[in-house]
Amino acid sequence: MKSLPHYLLAVFFIIGISLSSVASTMDEGEKRLSVRQFERKINKRNTILLDVRTPEEMQKSHIPGAINLDCLSDNFKAKIEQLDKSKTYLLYCRSGIRAAKAAAYMKTKGFKKIKLLDGGFQAWTQQNKPTKTIYHAVN
Numbered sequence: 001m002k003s004l005p006h007y008l009l010a011v012f013f014i015i016g017i018s019l020s021s022v023a024s025t026m027d028e029g030e031k032r033l034s035v036r037q038f039e040r041k042i043n044k045r046n047t048i049l050l051d052v053r054t055p056e057e058m059q060k061s062h063i064p065g066a067i068n069l070d071c072l073s074d075n076f077k078a079k080i081e082q083l084d085k086s087k088t089y090l091l092y093c094r095s096g097i098r099a100a101k102a103a104a105y106m107k108t109k110g111f112k113k114i115k116l117l118d119g120g121f122q123a124w125t126q127q128n129k130p131t132k133t134i135y136h137a138v139n
Helices: 003-025 035-041 055-060 076-081 097-108 120-126
Strands: 030-033 047-051 088-092 114-117
Touching (some): 088 120, 114 120
Parallel strands (some): 030 114
16 A cells, blocks of 8 residues: 555656656747737738648638648658748648648758647637638639
8 A cells, every 4th residue: 555655656757757848849939829829920020821731721721821831742841941940930730730740840950930820720710710712713
């Protein structure tokens, strides 16, 4: 019976260390923003809005003003290299997973100011925020 409290203490200690290491991997340069916070940042000076979904996803609907930079494309890394590292980048995808991966790559290339839309485009549309659709004429 005496070892049970020691065991629980060790488990909580390990969980605490794990959580603190996860939190430390997301520094000031990379931050998840709520839909409201993200929306406020969109039109700020020196800020670039990047939709890292596929072109097909973006054509269906996207946040107005977004630039498509498909993180699954073969030339994604080359395109990232061409971006201005002094700018702030607002990234989103459908749910947030691809944007987080894109942000992680950008960090390895020296980008310091990266903000992610928490919950991605799904969270944006669930809060009835403005979207834009690209229509193509059928020939």
